[in-house]
Structures are given as structure tokens and as C-alpha cells.
Amino acid sequence: MVDSRETKLRRAFVCGHPIKHSRSPLIHGHWLRQSDIAGRYTAEDVSPENFAGFIEGLRSGESGFVGGNVTIPHKETACRLADAPDELATELGAANTLWVEDGKVRAMNTDGYGFTANLDARHPGWDKGARAVIFGAGGAARAIVQAVRDRGFSQVHIVNRTVARAQELADRFGPRISAHPQDALGEIMQGANLFINTTSVGMDGENAIDIDFSPLASDAVVTDIVYVPLMTPLLDQAKAQGFAIVDGLGMLLHQAVPGFEKWFGRRPVVDETLRSLVVADMDAHA
Numbered sequence: 001m002v003d004s005r006e007t008k009l010r011r012a013f014v015c016g017h018p019i020k021h022s023r024s025p026l027i028h029g030h031w032l033r034q035s036d037i038a039g040r041y042t043a044e045d046v047s048p049e050n051f052a053g054f055i056e057g058l059r060s061g062e063s064g065f066v067g068g069n070v071t072i073p074h075k076e077t078a079c080r081l082a083d084a085p086d087e088l089a090t091e092l093g094a095a096n097t098l099w100v101e102d103g104k105v106r107a108m109n110t111d112g113y114g115f116t117a118n119l120d121a122r123h124p125g126w127d128k129g130a131r132a133v134i135f136g137a138g139g140a141a142r143a144i145v146q147a148v149r150d151r152g153f154s155q156v157h158i159v160n161r162t163v164a165r166a167q168e169l170a171d172r173f174g175p176r177i178s179a180h181p182q183d184a185l186g187e188i189m190q191g192a193n194l195f196i197n198t199t200s201v202g203m204d205g206e207n208a209i210d211i212d213f214s215p216l217a218s219d220a221v222v223t224d225i226v227y228v229p230l231m232t233p234l235l236d237q238a239k240a241q242g243f244a245i246v247d248g249l250g251m252l253l254h255q256a257v258p259g260f261e262k263w264f265g266r267r268p269v270v271d272e273t274l275r276s277l278v279v280a281d282m283d284a285h286a
């Protein structure tokens with residue numbers, strides 16, 4: 001536990017390329033102010049050529065960071081360069097959170113945790129069904145496939161425009177996962193208890209597609225990891241068709257929790273104040 005009277009400033013980062021649109025400094029800055037910890041969290045633009053050197057600076061302590069977040073395009077390289085990625089990050093082949101312990105760079109991936117914690121908070125009982133449909137098979141889908149599988153869904157169906165990408169995930173995550181082309185979506189949705197959009201469809205209001213949610217189980221939950229806009233066209237459609245919905249902003253907020261705890265020694269809370277702060281920032285940049 002970090003004593004708030006400790007004079008040494010603990011510094012953490014989010015690094016990516018580009019990085020200026022990241023909302024992580026807003027989130028961690030809020031928690032730092034709230035908890036009165038002597039810490040700082042900054043955005044670092046690190047190009048792929050400089051990333052290995054950045055990790056070396058973290059390992060040696062020369063950079064002065066205690067750890068940080070890693071985002072596109074460094075998540076896979078971070079997992080490879082870390083001395084000790086945990087089990088989930090190793091299976092994913094991607095890490096988003098790093099910290100130094102005993103001179104070693106340790107790594108984990110908190111995206112799946114963020115996804116499940118958001119649903120736990122906003123729709124408890126979401127994980128009681130057997131059949132889940134994951135629409136999309138891009139970078140963000142991976143951690144969600146893993147998390148939904150690990151919550152015990154016995155059938156996890158990935159539907160993607162490019163079926164080969166869905167197949168890759170099915171092969172990686174085991175026998176309870178299957179891959180399907182987009183034109184099979186309606187059939188695959190029959191009786192499903194959970195529908196997750198992980199595609200970028202609807203992001204910034206673009207490329208919206210019409211989905212008939214009626215094949216889902218009547219008490220199914222529909223969630224979208226796209227959170228700009230907060231109410232995506234897909235969530236609008238699901239709500240109008242009578243389904244429970246959960247937006248994707250909480251995934252972003254909750255995935256930040258384990259990192260903050262590692263670097264600054266206190267587990268922060270995702271509450272309405274934080275959510276409103278990020279929504280206001282989204283509105284200001286709309």
C-alpha cells in the first residue's frame with residue numbers, strides 16, 4: 001500500500017502510437033486526485049522502432065516509471081518483451097498492463113476483466129446462460145472470447161464478415177468456440193442469451209447495420225463495446241426490440257482498475273462521477 005504522505009512521486013504511463021486520443025490519462029488522473037496519492041499518469045507516444053528501448057527503460061528503472069498501459073500497436077510486442085506475462089496474457093498473446101517487480105517486467109491483459117466487470121455492474125446475472133454470440137473477430141474480440149469462455153458459457157459463437165479471422169480465434173480458444181460467416185448471424189442467434197458487438201460497426205455513427213434480435217432468448221442481454229456514441233445504433237435497435245442493453249463505456253473504465261492498483265497501491269472505484277467525467281469529455285470532442 002502506498003502511503004499518501006510518501007514524497008516519492010510514482011509515475012505510470014499509457015503508451016501507444018498515436019496516443020493523443022487516449023482517455024486513460026483522464027481516468028487515472030481522476031483517481032489520483034480522488035485518492036490523494038503522490039502519483040502522475042502520462043500519455044507517451046512511442047513508435048514501434050522505439051518500443052523495445054522503452055521497455056528496457058522500464059525494466060532498468062531509468063525511465064522512472066513504475067509501470068503503465070500499452071495500447072495499439074504495441075499490445076502483442078509488450079507481451080513478447082515482458083519477462084513474466086501472466087497466464088491470460090500469454091494465451092491471448094497480448095498485454096495492456098505492465099509493472100515492474102523484482103527487476104522484472106510483468107504483464108497482464110485487463111480487457112476481458114473490464115468487459116465482465118462492466119456487465120457484472122450493470123446487469124448482474126448476465127452470465128447465467130449457455131449460448132453467447134460474439135459479432136466481430138478483430139483485436140478487441142480476442143479478450144472477450146476468452147472472458148466469456150472463462151465465465152462458463154458452453155457455446156461461444158463468433159460471427160465475422162471475414163470468417164477466417166473468426167476461425168483463428170476458435171482455433172486459439174478451444175472446443176467451446178465456433179466460427180461462422182456473417183450471413184449465418186440470424187440462425188446463430190437462435191436462443192442465445194448474450195449478444196456482444198465487438199465490430200467497429202456503428203462507431204462514430206458510421207456503417208450502422210440492421211439486426212433483427214428476435215431470434216435471441218427473450219431474456220437475452222445485448223451489449224456493444226463501441227462507446228462512441230454511447231447509445232450505438234445497434235443498442236438502439238435491441239432496446240426498441242425489447243432487450244436489455246449494456247453500453248461499452250464501463251469496459252474502458254473497469255479495465256483501468258487493476259493497473260491503477262498495481263502502480264499506486266489502492267483499488268479505485270468506477271462510479272457515476274468518473275463515468276460523467278468521461279461522457280463530458282466525449283461530448284466536448286464530438
Ligand code: NAP
Nearest residue numbers: 136137138139140161162199200203207225226248251252
Ligand atoms: P479491429 O481489430 O479493426 O476489428 C474490427 C472488426 O469489425 C472486425 O471484426 C471487422 O470485420 C469488423 N467490421 C468492420 N467494419 C465492418 C462492417 N462494415 N461490417 C461488418 N463487420 C465490420 O478493431 P478492434 O480493435 O477490435 O475494435 C473494434 C471496436 O471496439 C472499435 O470501435 C473500438 O473503439 C472498440 N473498443 C472498445 C473498447 C472498450 O473499452 N469499450 C476496447 C477496445 C475496442 P473483418 O474482420 O471482416 O474486417
